[in-house]
Amino acid sequence: MKSLQELAAIRERMKNKVALREANGDIRIVVGMATCGIAAGARPVLNALVEAVSKENLENVTVTQTGCIGMCRLEPIVEVFIPDQERVTYVKMTPDKVPEIIEQHIKGGKPVAKYTIGAVEA
Amino acid sequence: MIRTHVLICGGTGCSSSNSMLIADRMEEEVARQGLAEEVKVVRTGCFGLCALGPVMIVYPEGTFYSRVKVEDVPELVEEHLLKGRVVDRLVYREDEGGEEKVEVPSLQETGFYKTQKRVALHNCGLIDPENIEEYIAVDGYAALGKVLTEMTPEQVIQLMKDSGLRGRGGAGFPTGLKWEFAAKNKVPQKYVVCNADEGDPGAFMDRSVLEGDPHAVLEAMAIAGYAIGANKGYIYVRAEYPIAVKRLNIAINQAREYGLLGENIFDTGFNFDIETRLGAGAFVCGEETALITSIEGNRGEPKAKPPFPANKGLFGQPTIINNVETLANIPQIILKGPEWFASMGTEDSKGTKVFALGGKIVNTGLVEIPLGTTLREIIFDIGGGIPNGRKFKAAQTGGPSGGCIPAKFLDTPIDYGNLTRIGSMMGSGGLIVMDDTTCMVDVARFFLDFTVDESCGKCTPCRIGTRRLLEMLDKITSGNGTLEDLDKMEELCNYIKNNSMCALGQTAPNPVLSTLKHFRDEYEAHVVEKRCPAGVCKKLLRFEIVADKCRGCTKCARNCPVGAITGKVKEPHVIDQSKCIKCGACMDGCKFDAIIKK
Numbered sequence: 001m002k003s004l005q006e007l008a009a010i011r012e013r014m015k016n017k018v019a020l021r022e023a024n025g026d027i028r029i030v031v032g033m034a035t036c037g038i039a040a041g042a043r044p045v046l047n048a049l050v051e052a053v054s055k056e057n058l059e060n061v062t063v064t065q066t067g068c069i070g071m072c073r074l075e076p077i078v079e080v081f082i083p084d085q086e087r088v089t090y091v092k093m094t095p096d097k098v099p100e101i102i103e104q105h106i107k108g109g110k111p112v113a114k115y116t117i118g119a120v121e122a
Numbered sequence: 123m124i125r126t127h128v129l130i131c132g133g134t135g136c137s138s139s140n141s142m143l144i145a146d147r148m149e150e151e152v153a154r155q156g157l158a159e160e161v162k163v164v165r166t167g168c169f170g171l172c173a174l175g176p177v178m179i180v181y182p183e184g185t186f187y188s189r190v191k192v193e194d195v196p197e198l199v200e201e202h203l204l205k206g207r208v209v210d211r212l213v214y215r216e217d218e219g220g221e222e223k224v225e226v227p228s229l230q231e232t233g234f235y236k237t238q239k240r241v242a243l244h245n246c247g248l249i250d251p252e253n254i255e256e257y258i259a260v261d262g263y264a265a266l267g268k269v270l271t272e273m274t275p276e277q278v279i280q281l282m283k284d285s286g287l288r289g290r291g292g293a294g295f296p297t298g299l300k301w302e303f304a305a306k307n308k309v310p311q312k313y314v315v316c317n318a319d320e321g322d323p324g325a326f327m328d329r330s331v332l333e334g335d336p337h338a339v340l341e342a343m344a345i346a347g348y349a350i351g352a353n354k355g356y357i358y359v360r361a362e363y364p365i366a367v368k369r370l371n372i373a374i375n376q377a378r379e380y381g382l383l384g385e386n387i388f389d390t391g392f393n394f395d396i397e398t399r400l401g402a403g404a405f406v407c408g409e410e411t412a413l414i415t416s417i418e419g420n421r422g423e424p425k426a427k428p429p430f431p432a433n434k435g436l437f438g439q440p441t442i443i444n445n446v447e448t449l450a451n452i453p454q455i456i457l458k459g460p461e462w463f464a465s466m467g468t469e470d471s472k473g474t475k476v477f478a479l480g481g482k483i484v485n486t487g488l489v490e491i492p493l494g495t496t497l498r499e500i501i502f503d504i505g506g507g508i509p510n511g512r513k514f515k516a517a518q519t520g521g522p523s524g525g526c527i528p529a530k531f532l533d534t535p536i537d538y539g540n541l542t543r544i545g546s547m548m549g550s551g552g553l554i555v556m557d558d559t560t561c562m563v564d565v566a567r568f569f570l571d572f573t574v575d576e577s578c579g580k581c582t583p584c585r586i587g588t589r590r591l592l593e594m595l596d597k598i599t600s601g602n603g604t605l606e607d608l609d610k611m612e613e614l615c616n617y618i619k620n621n622s623m624c625a626l627g628q629t630a631p632n633p634v635l636s637t638l639k640h641f642r643d644e645y646e647a648h649v650v651e652k653r654c655p656a657g658v659c660k661k662l663l664r665f666e667i668v669a670d671k672c673r674g675c676t677k678c679a680r681n682c683p684v685g686a687i688t689g690k691v692k693e694p695h696v697i698d699q700s701k702c703i704k705c706g707a708c709m710d711g712c713k714f715d716a717i718i719k720k
Contacts, residue, residue: 001381002389004267007258014259020127021181021248033206047160050125062182063125065206 016054026060027106029053032077034068040075041094048095049078052102061106074117080105089117126161126203127181131247133168133333134326134365135487141165141176144192151199161203164256167334169247171234173486174214179247186232188214234485234504239466241474242290242450243490246334251369254376257337263382265456266341269348270390278349278456279305285460286472287452290327291317291408291445292523292549293625294471294538297452300442303432304350307440312352314343315436315443317413318359318366321405322521323572325552327476328446330488332359332366335450336373340383340396342449345456347394350442355396358413360403370398405522405576409624410435410443412578423580424624445550447476467493471537479505481554482512491536498532501555512557516640520549522569522576523629525636526562545636547629561658562641563648567595569633577626584627587618591634600661603649612638657719660704664720667708669694671716678708678717 001007031037031046049063069077074091080101081087088111090101097115105111113119130136130145145165152161169177174188185208187198194212201207216232240246249256257263269278283298304312316339320328332339343355359367374396377383385393399417406412407422414436416422435441451473455463464472471493477500480486484506491500497517501507508514516526525546527534534540538548556565570592579585594611597603615631615638622628638645647653654662667678667687672694679687679695686702689695697708709717 001263001387004271004388007263007267007388010255010258011261011264014255017124018127018249018256018259020124021129021179031206033204035205038205043160046125047123050160051123054123064183067205067207 016057019059026083027058027062028081029061029063029106030066030079030081031063032067032069032075032079033065034072036068036072037075037077040072040092042076044095045076045078045093045098048098049102052098053106056102056107058102058106071117074120080111082109090115091117091120124160124162125182128161128163128178128203129166129181129247130163130178131167131169131176132165132251132365133172133175133246133330134363135168135172136175136177137365139176140192141178141190144176144178144190144195147192147195148199151195152203155199155204157199157203164250165252166249167246167251168243168330168488170238170243170488170490171214171485172488173484177214183208186214187212233506234487234489237495237499237503238490239474239492240490241454241463241466242331242447242476243334243488244454245338246330246488249335251334251336252372254337254373254380254382257335261457262337262453263341265453266344266348266382267388269345269456270388270392275305275349275351278345281456281460282349282452285455285463286467287448287455287463288471288538289445290447290451290475290550292520292547294548297444297448300432300444301346301349303430304352304440304442307433309440311354311437311439312350313436313439313441314346314350314352314355315410315413315417315431315441316343316355316357316359316449317408317410317443317445318357318363319401319408319413320360320363320446320550321403321408321576322523322550322552323569324478324480324554325521325550326478327488327551329363329366331446331450331476332363333369336366336369337377338450338453339370339446340373340377342444342452343396344383344387344394345452346442346444346449348392350440352442353393353395355394356417356436357396357398358401358407358417359398361400362403367398367400374398404578405572406578406624406626409626412624413443414441423578424626426623447551468535468537470539475536475548475551477551477553479553479555481518482508482557482560483555484509493537494535496533496535497527500536500553501532505555508555508557512559514555515558515560516556516562516565518546518554518556518565518633519552520547520629520632521552522572523547523625523632524549524552525632526556526565526640527636528640545632545639547632559656559658561599561654561656562637562644563595563599563654564656564658566633566637567592567599570595570630573626573630577630581621581623581627583618583621584623584630587614587622588627588630590614591618591631595634598645598648599654599659601648601652601659603645605646605649608638608642608645608649663704664699665697665702665704665706665709666718666720667695667697668716668718671714673714673716675713677711677713681707681711683707 076093078090287297288294404422409424411425412422431441476490574588577584674692686698
């Protein structure tokens with residue numbers, strides 16, 4: 001190790017990889033990963049979310065899974081929990097809807113109405 | 123992209139209940155389910171809740187699983203890791219006052235962790251100890267970088283003095299002062315030695331730090347080397363700690379690879395390297411002069427002090443010896459500042475202390491608390507109290523060098539000074555809890571038996587004195603003691619204390635003295651009434667069959683391993699006291715409560 005910069009570079013590179021263990025997310029993004037969710041393609045969605053959160057360095061966001069919420073026909077379902085706000089349920093999710101949700105909802109605070117259960121069902 | 127981390131405890135306790143096999147199976151199963159790109163299995167150091175092992179935590183949810191078995195792995199992977207459904211039956215639940223067990227979704231919310239303050243242990247159970255990059259990710263080696271590039275050795279020593287850190291190995295000598303003594307010797311060759319020869323029965327604090335966070339110890343040794351002007355360090359670790367030795371050597375090699383040990387560290391011209399030395403398990407080698415002699419390749423025996431090692435130590439050169447836990451505190455003191463450290467603890471004892479909880483306590487394991495916490499908080503709030511609803515009798519701290527603390531001192535804040543005042547000592551941090559089924563005379567006998575074995579034999583008071591003391595205790599526990607013996611014992615204790623050469627002998631009588639002081643009535647019961655109140659000392663026990671209750675089922679006669687019980691079928695049986703070995707097998711098996719212990 002020849003310099004502090006070198007040490008700092010390793011720290012920066014590794015930080016994201018252990019940050020997961022702090023579990024301090026205020027915002028929770030929950031992906032339905034029961035059999036129905038997986039069959040409908042929840043895993044690519046989950047992975048896209050994890051990647052986006054990490055890429056954008058969103059330290060206060062936790063991405064996690066859950067079981068079946070009962071609306072199997074609308075899977076993959078993703079729910080976003082932000083403290084003091086009503087939860088938002090996105091349905092029939094695909095990986096390409098992820099950037100929009102991250103940008104507008106998670107970072108901007110405005111739910112992407114067109115992908116929510118209200119819009120799709122109506 | 124990794125979305126989930128499964129942290130599996132790779133400490134001693136969990137490893138011995140197959141946690142490493144669980145980790146291997148977990149990796150296989152994760153790969154089989156096609157999750158290898160999404161789930162990472164990490165083997166960490168000790169979480170602390172050893173009684174519940176093997177334990178694991180799944181992040182980011184923070185789900186805490188306890189008592190996991192190898193067979194549970196497929197279900198955990200399929201349910202939790204693939205489908206996101208927590209496997210309820212394995213989630214740790216806290217026993218809240220005997221009522222319905224409460225589910226505890228996150229580790230930090232448990233009674234066990236809530237009041238703990240983890241400084242020395244802060245990376246244990248969080249990072250992979252075999253991966254230097256994970257240590258760097260949590261600010262590892264930043265303290266060394268700061269010290270080498272921004273501070274003079276004098277400033278480092280001043281900072282250590284300001285922090286108020288005292289040695290965690292037993293005696294509690296101020297660390298900064300020790301460093302200053304060694305720094306004042308202007309000679310070209312000096313040494314830094316890490317004392318990892320943890321020998322107290324029931325103590326496993328240093329072991330857990332070495333296994334869970336070995337780089338913290340290496341980093342601190344390099345900092346110490348810079349402060350006193352040493353370029354070489356030795357870690358004296360017992361050979362009985364194979365996992366610790368293995369991880370230390372991995373860590374040393376990685377640190378060398380990354381240029382964090384070796385020559386010209388951070389391009390500052392500072393050189394420092396570390397080697398491990400294995401001890402053969404002699405208790406006396408935890409004493410610093412004996413340890414030094416042992417590293418030099420000689421038989422481990424202490425030397426008279428002065429000269430102190432800071433002036434004339436390893437190979438005759440100025441040497442500082444610091445304990446593992448002491449060192450583990452140092453990188454954080456440098457990074458967070460001496461004020462932060464000094465803000466925890468009491469007037470004469472700053473910071474936190476790790477204790478290994480053992481004996482009659484629900485949460486056997488490793489805890490770290492701010493100094494000044496009371497024994498009651500440690501045992502009842504964190505430790506979960508005494509199992510089976512029994513009554514607390516005493517706590518033993520400091521191992522064979524310490525003493526027993528009776529219930530009346532439960533609310534004394536624990537620090538170096540207070541423990542000495544109540545006749546015990548901090549020691550390295552073993553804390554053994556005893557309930558009303560423990561005989562205090564027997565406890566004193568147990569520790570004396572240990573010191574007699576471990577006395578190196580160099581000086582007479584320790585070699586012969588402790589042996590005589592043990593013989594007197596044997597006499598009392600076998601019912602042949604007299605009241606005069608108690609006074610003689612006290613006199614001999616004080617003699618050994620005042621005349622032994624090293625701390626082993628000087629502290630060896632403590633278990634006897636403290637039990638004599640606080641539990642003299644138990645000694646007197648053994649001597650005068652020839653009775654062991656706790657029902658432990660076998661020679662004073664008598665098993666008898668109550669004729670009225672005995673149905674003559676013959677079970678006891680069949681259970682008795684020495685054929686001491688006779689009697690006809692359907693008639694009361696009798697125990698032949700001359701043959702009875704007092705094993706209690708008859709009483710355990712009797713369905714009619716017809717056998718009593720006197």
